[in-house]
Amino acid sequence: MHYETHFKCVVVGASAGGMVALGKLFSMLPRTFPLSIIAVQHLHPSEGGYLPVFLARKCALPVKEVEDKMPVLKGHVYIAPANYHLLVEMDESFSLSIDARVNYSRPSIDVLFESAARVWGADLIGIILTGANQDGTNGLRKIKECGGMTMAQDPETAETPFMPSAAIDAGVVDRVMTLEKIGAFLSTIDAEASNLRCSKW
Amino acid sequence: MDKTEIRKPRSEIEQMEVDLLLEAVFRRYGHDFRNYARASVERRVKNFLPKAECATISEMIPKLLHDEAFFANFLGQFSIPVTEMFRDPSVYGSLRKNVLPVLKTYPFIKVWHAGCASGEEAYSLAILLKEAGLYDQATIYATDFNDLVLGKARDGIYDLESMKLFSKNYQSSGGKQSLSEYYHAEYGGIVMDQKLRRNITFANHNLVTDGVFSETHLILCRNVLIYFDRVLQDRVLELFRDSLVRGGFLCLGSKESIQFSGVKNDFKVFDDKSKIFQKKS
Numbered sequence: 001m002h003y004e005t006h007f008k009c010v011v012v013g014a015s016a017g018g019m020v021a022l023g024k025l026f027s028m029l030p031r032t033f034p035l036s037i038i039a040v041q042h043l044h045p046s047e048g049g050y051l052p053v054f055l056a057r058k059c060a061l062p063v064k065e066v067e068d069k070m071p072v073l074k075g076h077v078y079i080a081p082a083n084y085h086l087l088v089e090m091d092e093s094f095s096l097s098i099d100a101r102v103n104y105s106r107p108s109i110d111v112l113f114e115s116a117a118r119v120w121g122a123d124l125i126g127i128i129l130t131g132a133n134q135d136g137t138n139g140l141r142k143i144k145e146c147g148g149m150t151m152a153q154d155p156e157t158a159e160t161p162f163m164p165s166a167a168i169d170a171g172v173v174d175r176v177m178t179l180e181k182i183g184a185f186l187s188t189i190d191a192e193a194s195n196l197r198c199s200k201w
Numbered sequence: 202m203d204k205t206e207i208r209k210p211r212s213e214i215e216q217m218e219v220d221l222l223l224e225a226v227f228r229r230y231g232h233d234f235r236n237y238a239r240a241s242v243e244r245r246v247k248n249f250l251p252k253a254e255c256a257t258i259s260e261m262i263p264k265l266l267h268d269e270a271f272f273a274n275f276l277g278q279f280s281i282p283v284t285e286m287f288r289d290p291s292v293y294g295s296l297r298k299n300v301l302p303v304l305k306t307y308p309f310i311k312v313w314h315a316g317c318a319s320g321e322e323a324y325s326l327a328i329l330l331k332e333a334g335l336y337d338q339a340t341i342y343a344t345d346f347n348d349l350v351l352g353k354a355r356d357g358i359y360d361l362e363s364m365k366l367f368s369k370n371y372q373s374s375g376g377k378q379s380l381s382e383y384y385h386a387e388y389g390g391i392v393m394d395q396k397l398r399r400n401i402t403f404a405n406h407n408l409v410t411d412g413v414f415s416e417t418h419l420i421l422c423r424n425v426l427i428y429f430d431r432v433l434q435d436r437v438l439e440l441f442r443d444s445l446v447r448g449g450f451l452c453l454g455s456k457e458s459i460q461f462s463g464v465k466n467d468f469k470v471f472d473d474k475s476k477i478f479q480k481k482s
Contacts, residue, residue, distance in 0.1 A: 068427045068454075069434065069461040081456050087240035089430070090216075095238040096427040096456055098283045099245070115240040118212045146212060 007149075007189060008123040009072070010035050011116045013109030013139065015042040015131025017159030019051060021179060022129070026059035026077060028183030033061055035125075035189065036072045038088070038116065040080045040107045042133065047082035055079065068096045080107035087115040103135035113139025122147030127182060128173070129153045131163030140172040151175045151182060218258035219243055225262050230272060233409050234279070236433035249278050277349070285363065286321040286380075287370035288423070289455050293329060294375045295475040300450050301333045304418055310339040313417045313444065315408060316425035317343035320354025321367070325374075326421065327397040328383055332376070336400060342414060344406035355403050357393030359384075364391055408437050414444045424454035431461070438464045447482035 014022055018041045026037075041051055049065050055077065056063040063077040064070070072078065072092045080086035084096040086107050102108035113126050113136065126143040128136045130153060140150040152173040155161035167173050177185065219242060223235045234242060246258055253271070255261045264271045287293045304310050310330075317323045323343035330336045345351050359367075364380070371380040384391040406414075408425070420441050426434050441451055442464050451459075451468065453476040459465050468478040 067456050067458050067460070069431060069458070071461075084427075084456055085241075087238070087244075089238060089240050091431075093431070093461075095240055097238075097241045097244075098424050098427070099241065100283070111244065115244075118216075118240070118243075121210065121212070146210065 006123055007035055007125055008074075009116065009120050010037045010125045010127065010186065011113055011139075011143075012037065012039040012127045012129065013041075013113065013131070013136040013163075014039070014129040015105075015109075015133045015135065015160070015163055017130035018042070019054065021153065021159065022051075023055060023058040024179050025129070025183050025186075026055055026061070026063075028180070028187060029059060029061060030187055031060040033075055033186070033189070036074055037061070037077045038066075038072070038080075038086070038112060039077065040086060040109045040112045042105050042107070042109075042131070042135070043082040045083040045106070049081070052079045066094045066096070068094065070094045080112065082107075085111040087111060088119045089115075090119055092119060103133055105133065105135050109136035110139040114142045117142040117146040117148060120146075120148065124148035125151065125186075127151045127153075128164050128167045129179070130158035130160045132160045133163055134166035136163060137167045137170045137172060140167050141170065144172050144174070149174055151177060151185075153182065154178050215243065215247075215258060219246055222246060222258055222262055222265065225266055226272070226275075229266050231410075232276065236409070236430045237428055238430050241428060245279055249275060252278070276347075284318045284321045284424075285370065286325045286367035287374045287376075288322060288325075289475075290370045290373035292374075292423075292452065292455065292475040292477075293325060293370075294373070295472050295477060296326075296452065297329055297333065297375050299472060300419065300452075300477060301329065301335060303448075303450075305333070305335060307418055308338065310335060310419070311414075311417045312339060312341045312419045312421070313414050314341060314343040315406070315420060315422040315441075317345050317351075317354055317403070318347075319350045319359075320357060320403065321359065322421065322423065323354065323401055323403075324357060324383070324393050324397055325371075327401055328371075328376070328380075329374075331397070332378075339400055341401045342417075343401055343403050345403075346405065346407040346409070348405060351403050351405060355398075357398060358388060358390050359393075360390045361386070408440070409433065413440060416446055417444045417449060418446055419450045419452070420445060421452045422454075423452065424457070426457050427454060435463045438462050442467050442480060445480045447480055449480045451478045451480070452476065453478070 052065040061077050087095050126140050152164035152167050155165045157178045227233045314323045330339045368380040383394045471477045471479040
């Protein structure tokens, strides 16, 4: 099966317990990972940009905290800055906003996921990890509506199960997996994409 | 026509509806949101749907065209200013420490605070200038396109609750006194000191349609450009460049940059972390 190869982008949302989970997930990605990854982790508004530094140490891919109008590049990991909503424009560049909190959160996972679904439609993978909030459920719904693939961390293995459970209960999740399985799945995208390139060659 | 062309995803149709709505608002009322960053615009328009009791975005268009009160409501929802005094305290710290000593060399200092919303940051600037002993030689032009928030800015009345955060911000920006030196309690809130108001001119200016403020030494425009698309952002940055004296300073929001813009080479980076840029001389 080579259907995974049409994917262009992965959006990830995490809240309580997310720093460790994101670190673990991103450490499993190969240096040749061909998609863009965009992550929202709920942070305290005054958080000074430690998360991207932490994740960069765990991850073979370049990790950046987003600045307004930054282009979304393949093989890069992007992290939403604290106290801003993160959105994607149709020309595949980022925009930020300080509009009101959504689900008590800024950045909000829903805001990122819904805007990314407009841009990538069926070529998008949305993943909800550990958290104590129900942010992300509406975002996954929108991704599903647009034909993308939706995943949630197995609540039993999540540090805080509420967020993935909320998404699963809402019926918007295609696959429920442990972090290890999600990482392995994402890594096959790389392998299969390269196989495809090899066979074309 | 091919049948596949007739079937369109809903999100694509919504984008057409937003285009048409923005065109209608512009032609009917002159408010031009057509070059606003589209993803946020779509969110705001959609958030207004339940209030408007409309099922689709295009259903709002006739209401906007024919019902002025409806438009006023829509406009209120559309520009939601969020600001605080000494927002991002380290930026104000850098202005204090690095920028004001340079401005001190000018006999007269002109500051433009573009997109001042309800004025919290304009008063913060006034306090900064006062504490540097520069207030009497300075004029702050604080502008916004929204008359409603400008009225709030002129009044300088804020709620007591937010002063806790503002005081904390003030202290971390290097403030030496207590912020309460600059306001007094009244009307169940706080009122900024009238002496701070003296050299602030609050005025309506629309970055999308209005022109240059000449011979400015410092421009603050924080978290306004994030709402513009690249085309409009470039145009406004050119406006700032042309408004500044040589060697003048531009201070943007903490996650904004001139790096992806056309004026990149007209400025040098003065303080990267605080997003302060200096016009080349």
